[in-house]
Amino acid sequence: MIVLILIASILMASISLFQFKSEARNYHQERLERKEDAVREHINYILSNTTYPLTEKNLPLIFKDKIHELSDIHSVEINIYSLKGNLLKSSKASFAVDSISPPIPKYILKLVQSSIEKRYVDIKNMDGLKIRSSFTQIKDDRFKPLGILNLPYVEDDSIYENEIQNFLVRLSQVYFFMLIIAFALAYFLSSYITQSLKTISDKINETSLNQKNEKIMIEDNSREINSLIKAYNAMVDKLEESASMLAQSEREQAWREMAKQVAHEIKNPLTPMRLTVQSFQRKFDENDPNLRQKLNDYTKTLIQQIDTMTAVASAFSNFASMPAQQNETLNVVEVVEFSLDIFNEDFIEFQSAEPEIITVMDRTQLIRIITNLVKNAIQAIPEMQEEKRIQVSVYQNWEGVVILVKDNGVGIDPDYQERIFEPKFTTKTSGMGLGLGIIKNIIENYKGTITFESESYKGTTFKVTLPRINP
Numbered sequence: 001m002i003v004l005i006l007i008a009s010i011l012m013a014s015i016s017l018f019q020f021k022s023e024a025r026n027y028h029q030e031r032l033e034r035k036e037d038a039v040r041e042h043i044n045y046i047l048s049n050t051t052y053p054l055t056e057k058n059l060p061l062i063f064k065d066k067i068h069e070l071s072d073i074h075s076v077e078i079n080i081y082s083l084k085g086n087l088l089k090s091s092k093a094s095f096a097v098d099s100i101s102p103p104i105p106k107y108i109l110k111l112v113q114s115s116i117e118k119r120y121v122d123i124k125n126m127d128g129l130k131i132r133s134s135f136t137q138i139k140d141d142r143f144k145p146l147g148i149l150n151l152p153y154v155e156d157d158s159i160y161e162n163e164i165q166n167f168l169v170r171l172s173q174v175y176f177f178m179l180i181i182a183f184a185l186a187y188f189l190s191s192y193i194t195q196s197l198k199t200i201s202d203k204i205n206e207t208s209l210n211q212k213n214e215k216i217m218i219e220d221n222s223r224e225i226n227s228l229i230k231a232y233n234a235m236v237d238k239l240e241e242s243a244s245m246l247a248q249s250e251r252e253q254a255w256r257e258m259a260k261q262v263a264h265e266i267k268n269p270l271t272p273m274r275l276t277v278q279s280f281q282r283k284f285d286e287n288d289p290n291l292r293q294k295l296n297d298y299t300k301t302l303i304q305q306i307d308t309m310t311a312v313a314s315a316f317s318n319f320a321s322m323p324a325q326q327n328e329t330l331n332v333v334e335v336v337e338f339s340l341d342i343f344n345e346d347f348i349e350f351q352s353a354e355p356e357i358i359t360v361m362d363r364t365q366l367i368r369i370i371t372n373l374v375k376n377a378i379q380a381i382p383e384m385q386e387e388k389r390i391q392v393s394v395y396q397n398w399e400g401v402v403i404l405v406k407d408n409g410v411g412i413d414p415d416y417q418e419r420i421f422e423p424k425f426t427t428k429t430s431g432m433g434l435g436l437g438i439i440k441n442i443i444e445n446y447k448g449t450i451t452f453e454s455e456s457y458k459g460t461t462f463k464v465t466l467p468r469i470n471p
Contacts, residue, residue, distance in 0.1 A: 029132075032121070032153045035076050036134050039151060042070055043138060047146075054140040059147050060088045067091050079150040080138070085109050088147060104148065108135055112148065129154055204232065269305035272342040272371055276301045279344055301342055308364050325362045325445070329469065332357045332366070332401050333394050339370040340392060345378060347388040353395040358469045361446050369439045373405040373462050376436070380409030380460060400448070400468040406461040412454040420452070 046066050052058040059080055063070075071078050071091035078091040085104030111120040118137040123130065132153045138146045199216065215233040280298045285291065333352045340350055370392070377390045391406045412420060421440045443450050447467055454460040 029121075032132050032134060032151070035074055035153070036136065036149075036151055039070060039074050039076065039078065040136065040138075040149065042073070043149065046070075047138075047140060054144075054146060056082055056088075056146050059138075063089045077152050079152070081148040081150060083137075083145055083147060085148070104135065104150070109148075112137060118145075266309050268368065268372065269308045271375065273302055273305045275344060276305075276342050279342075297341070301338075304364065304367060308368060325365065327360050327362055329358060329360050330363055330366070332359055332403070332466070335363060335366050336370050336392065336394055336403065339367045340374065342371070343374060343378070345388075345390070348374065348390045348392065351391070351393045353393075357394060357396050357401055359401050359466050360469055361466065365442050369442060369464060370403070370405075372436070372439050373464075377405055377407035377409065377460070377462075380407050380411075382410065385409075396468050399465050401466040403464040403466070404461060405464075406459065408459040411456045411458055411460050412452070413456070417452075417454065421450075 046062065047054060050062045052062050059082075063080060067078055067080065067089050068091055079087060080089045081087055081104050085106070085108075087103065108120060108122055112118055112135050120135050122133045122135065124133070125131070134149075134151045134153070136149045136151075138149050140146055215236055216229045276298055280294075283294075288294070333354065333356060336352075337350055340348060374390065374392065381388050381390075385408075387408070389408045391404070393404045393406075395402055421436050440450050443464060443466070449465045450462065452460055452462045
C-alpha cells in the first residue's frame with residue numbers, strides 16, 4: 001500500500017510538472033507570436049506612409065526614429081537586418097551599428113528563406129535564461145522582400161516556478177500525512193494478521209528432511225489461517241513418508257550407478273580382447289615360422305586387458321582412482337603403437353616424430369586412453385562412408401607429450417560439445433557414456449589436459465597432453 005502511495009505521488013508530481021512546463025512553453029510561444037503580429041502590422045503601416053522609396057538601403061532611414069517608438073509601444077526589442085543578415089537598425093539605445101555587429105547566422109537565413117511563412121524561431125539558452133528569437137522577412141506592398149525583422153524574447157518563468165514550488169510543497173505535505181496514516185494502519189493490521197502467521201513461519205523454518213517435524217496445534221479465528229495450518233500438518237505427514245522413500249531410493253540408485261560404472265569399465269577391455277582373439281583365429285597358420293612370436297604378442301595383449309579388468313574390479317568403488325595408478329617410466333611411442341595392434345581396421349594410421357618419447361604413468365591407463373579414443377573415432381565414422389581415415393600421432397613440444405587422434409567422421413554436434421566430457425552423457429545408442437569422463441579424470445590426475453576440435457561432417461581431433469620426462 002505504501003509503495004502504491006509513493007508511486008502515485010511520484011506519478012502525479014511528474015504529470016503536474018510536465019503540465020506546468022507545457023503551459024509555460026505554450027504561453028511564451030503564443031505571446032511571442034502576438035507581439036510579432038502586432039509589430040509587423042505597425043511596420044507595414046509605416047512602410048505604406050513613408051516618403052522614402054521602399055528599398056533595402058532606405059530601411060535605416062525609414063526606421064531611424066520609428067524603431068524606438070515601435071519598441072516602446074510593444075515593449076519588445078526590435079532589430080532590422082538586411083537580406084544578407086547584416087544589422088541595419090536596432091532599438092537598443094547603446095547599440096552602435098558598425099562592421100563589428102554580428103550578422104544573422106547563415107543557417108538561420110536559409111531556414112527563413114526555405115520556410116513557407118518566411119519565418120523561423122531560434123531558441124537558445126544563455127546565462128540560464130531561455131531566449132526565443134523570431135526572424136521574419138519584411139516585404140513591401142508588392143510582397144518583395146526588403147529585410148529581416150528580428151524580435152528577441154526572454155522567457156520569464158518565475159511565476160510558473162513559484163507556482164510549481166508551492167504545488168510541490170503542498171503535495172509533499174499531503175502525501176507525508178498519508179504516509180503516516182498508511183504506516184500506522186500497516187503496523188496495526190500486520191500485528192493482528194501476522195500473529196498466527198509468525199507461529200507458522202517459525203515451524204516452517206524449523207522443518208527439515210533429516211529430523212522428525214512437529215505439527216502445529218493452534219486454532220485461529222481466520223478460516224484462511226486454519227486452512228494453512230491443516231495444509232502444513234498434512235505436509236509434515238507426507239514429508240516423513242517421502243523422506244523414508246527417498247532414503248531407500250538413494251541407496252538403490254547408488255548401487256545401480258556403481259553397477260553401471262563397473263559394467264562399463266569391464267566392458268571396455270572385453271572389446272579389444274574379442275578383436276585380438278578374432279584376429280588370431282583368422283590369421284592362425286600352424287606352419288607360420290613366426291607363430292611363436294605372434295602367439296606371444298596375442299598373449300601379452302590379452303594379459304594386458306585382463307590386468308585392466310582386474311584393476312577395475314579391485315578399485316571400482318572409487319571413481320577418481322579407478323584403476324589404481326602403478327606408475328612407471330615408459331616410451332609413449334611404443335605403448336601407443338602396441339595399443340593400436342588390437343584394431344583390425346586398415347584405415348588407422350600411426351606416426352611419430354621421434355622413436356622414443358619418455359613419460360611416467362600407468363601403462364594400463366595409457367593403453368586405456370588410446371583404445372577409448374580410437375574406439376570412439378571408429379564409431380564416429382559411418383559404415384557406408386567410402387573414405388575412412390583415423391590418424392594417431394605422437395610428438396613432444398613445450399607443452400609436453402602430445403597425442404593426437406584425428407578422424408574424418410561426422411563430427412560432434414555443437415549443441416553437445418560443452419557436455420562431451422560429462423559422466424553418463426553420450427550421443428550413442430549404446431554404452432553408458434562414462435568413457436570420455438573417466439579418461440579425462442585419468443589425464444587430469446597426471447596434470448595433463450584433453451581438448452578437442454570438431455567440425456560437422458568433417459571430423460574430430462582429440463588432443464591429449466601429458467607431462468614430459470627428459471631422458
